[in-house]
Amino acid sequence: MNILTLLVVIPALTILGLIFTKGYKQARLLSAVGMGLQFVATLYLVYMYFQARGAGNTDEFLFEQNLVWFKSLNIHYHVAIDGIGVLMMLLTSIITFAGVFASWEVMDLAKEFYIFLIMLAMGVFGFFIAQDLFTMFVFYEIAVIPMYVLIGIWGTGPKEYSAMKLTLMLMGGSALLMVALLGIYFNSETAAGLHTFDMQELSKMHFPFAIQKFFFPFAFVGFGVLGALFPFHTWSPDGHASAPTAVSMLHAGVLMKLGSYGAFRVAMYLMPEAAVYFADFFLILTGFSVIYGAFVAVRKTDLKFINAYSSVSHVGLILFALMMFTKTAFTGAILQMISHGLMTAMFFGLIGMIYGRTHTREIHKMGGLMKILPVISATYVIAGLASLGLPGLSGFVAEMNIFVGAWENPNLLNRVFSVIAISAIVVTAVYILRVVGVLLMGPLKNPEHANLPKVKWFERVVIILLMGSIVGMGTMPLWITDTIREGLVPIMEKFVH
């Protein structure tokens, strides 16, 4: 079987198997095995990819499979992958695997919980390998819909409101996206005189500027909603705050990346001239959101809200980098997708561990956790340092590529917003250190917290998986940057004038 299809089949089979399980123990065991297999299969994909590249295969996309799906509409099930996709798959499988362990203690309706969780993951896996816009859109919806159920049922706080808000806003994004996809479809024409959704074919066509100009905002904003593009980011804080731990991890870690990834690989790649045309507008929006998210995070007191606004700032940086049109900045954007995915999953995982023990996320109701929960606290500090861009951790690698790349664009507006975006490194330090100072340091604030249970084995698995990846990426970035740069070659051709 094609390895890429296998990566969709494994989650699908896991879901199928889950239907027949009884009790939470069976369900979580099967999920762990299934996602463990998926993780191994992804590592194998990485191995295969580098072997193929090492053997001198210079095709843009590898492991291609193309089956006709709806003949009359020329829709295909078309999957293939390049270096960037391989990295995104790896990210997704790490976070999904960690997510299963992070929800180890979900006992209510555990079977259903895992089914929806893995369905979400399956959608993401499918999205990253899809080469046909229609296939991609199907997987995209598969990933977005389970969120509603997961938050609505297993969430906390005002979960119905948050679930509704999140789903509606994302559906709004999907609607815009659908317009753009249909627009592209009906303006395409293959050699056989048919319309097509195939991205590889579409990328070879040149759409008239007027068409691009009309549909680009639909596609970019449509994906941008999921990528927390300011001012369409407000689903994210509420959604994350209400979502259960693993859902937050998956959602912020990988699902939000579908937005920025799609904005890049679909909107900008297929409509490059319109992208350049609208660059200044989106540059202002995204550059502002970088500093905006950071400043709002300074004032928030709920851990998940702080992290959600921190995410607005960090994913803002991804879209910001995309507006620079330099290879280094694009590399930085992809790196930031990976780095932010790992970091934010780590954060949400840790917040879940803390919340599970103290039953509060208000930082002022806790204090001095360092003494009680040394492992979790130390990990929180390291994740925080990664988030503020400490060298040796993943954030630094991504941010430096973005900043160096941003500076390569000599327009004055880009310069101004680069400085603004870079200044966020200071504000980020403020909100991270504030949380560390209030939450972890200091004397124990709440005496009830004196006997909180120590870190458990499955929590250690989450920490090791994610922290290991963060440190690995931060200390040995060369193979990742080179893989990305290789993948960017055909994309860059679109932006050379």
Place this chain on the structure above:
Amino acid sequence: MDWSYTIWIPLLPLIGFLIIGFVGRKLPYPVPGLIGTTGIFGALVLSYITAYRYFFVANTAGSFEPIKGVEMLWMTFSDKLHFNMGVLLDPISVMMLVVVTTVSFLVHLYSIGYMKGDPGFGRFFTFLSLFTFSMLGLVVATNLFQIYFFWELVGVSSYLLIGFYYEKPSAILASKKAFIVTRFADFFFLIGILVISYYTGTFDFLTLNGMSESTLASVGSASFMGMSVLALGLTLAFIGGAGKSAMFPLHIWLPDAMEGPTPVSALIHAATMVVAGVFLVARLFPMYYHVDGGSVLHIIAFVGATSSLIAAIIATTQMDIKRVLAFSTMSQIGYMMLALGVSGYEGHHGLGYTASMFHLFTHAFFKSLLFLGAGSIIHAVHSNYMTKMGGLRKYMPITHITFLLAALAIAGIPPFAGFFSKDAILDAAYMHNKIYFWIGWFVAGLTAFYMFRLYFRIFWYEDREYHHTPHESPLTMTLPLMILAVLSVVAGFVFFYFLPFGTYITPTGEEFHMHIDYFLAGISVLVGIVGIVIAWIMYFKKNDKAEKVAKAFGAFYKWTYNKFYIDEIYMFVTKKIMFGIISAGWMWFDTYIVDGSMNLIGNTTVKTSHALKKIQSGKLQDYVYGVVLGVVALAVIFIYIWTR
């Protein structure tokens, strides 16, 4: 010659860090300390070997070529810009290796005694090893990005160590402040790096320093607000250095950083990390000198002189002995910056550069000695305040003598170390600009005064009763004191007469002869003695002269004692404006405008649907009624159109 082994100089402490961090933290006393100390001892031996080979075997005096011991690609930015990691060996980096490993080793040794019984013993050595690794990585950096990499790492180690007593609210605040203030400066540094690399197309120090004046003028021909872009980039980089080196007005974190354990203050906040800014300027000195005719150097000299003066004034009034030393550090670093700022390039004109490095070298020894001495005192008295001290010479003879030697060294009394290096700085300032000389001269007097104020107040003043009788510290603590005392005494004349700095460390690598200008040396020693005598009058025996003098100065004393209210100004700007107005304002905007409009759309949809659902009543007659009305309306319209 093979230099590839030099990679182990930073790596040994890194290995120590990993071992202690992962497995050694919980081991019994003193195992973590021994692991850390062993790692740094290895680095020390390698550094000394490297120094010997570099200065005496590989090169002949007067022609020191930079050598890249190791270099490898770490990350690709673009086809032009690469992020390399490596080891650059040149006179200043080799000197820094010696300074850092020596002081770090002694501080490790001292800490084994000082931190005994602390529950965070293992954690302390983990952080200390991390710091040493980062600092060594910083001094051997081959390029701007590597220096930035380790620059951030030393910053975070400093943060972790200042906040070492993490249950103390003051320590938390101090650690946050130190990190954020230096981070603010690093923001400028980073932009500086981006500007410089964008125009020159490289991060590499050797390439940057090798550019001639005309090349620099042509690559940086664009101008920004009357400054050439390269000058702007260098100024921004200097701001980063000024933040790390606690130069006015970014110095506010340094006094608070004294919340950390005292050995940390000695290592990080006196001898090594705080001079990183000086090192950065020295590292890029040829570039600073050649860009725009050295215009940035004027800024550096001004900032250095101002900082040294302000800090010295504040130091005379502080009561916390570590804070006195902190301001003293700031003042001395100001000297080093001043020296770099007034330096020329070739031959004897490069005296400022040499003097700066010389002072960095001697200062590392006597200032860490002062801090370690202060630590020994605090260990014995359990207080930082000099009002709780007095007459300690009887109880702590070794600490007393070593402290006195260090105080004489920093006061610039011959033949102690500080005299030679400070004299060289004043000499260089005199050649460049007389005003700077007189500022430096005045600061020398103040330095002698506040240092001996401290000395007399701690060791003489009054014989007082102590709750616990103070006693001399154990050998692991006094041994480093004695070693540093020897260095504080001899480092000056050895490196002036026998292995003169002018031969080994100059901007161009070519030697020149250093000599003493007896007139300048005479008046600066004189002002030092005057300072000591005033301190002797005021603090030798218990009396009320000090209060009278303070009263006589009135408001000025109050201002000085409160450090000119600079902290309060910062607090106002950050707390009130940044986080009070901007942050709160944006949060309001986010909740009520951005999110509010989203909710409004949602609510409007729901309301509209509530209104519209009444039409769908399910009653057939209503629908027929609608159909009939529709037909009539259409009929009217069509008739109207046809009859026109």
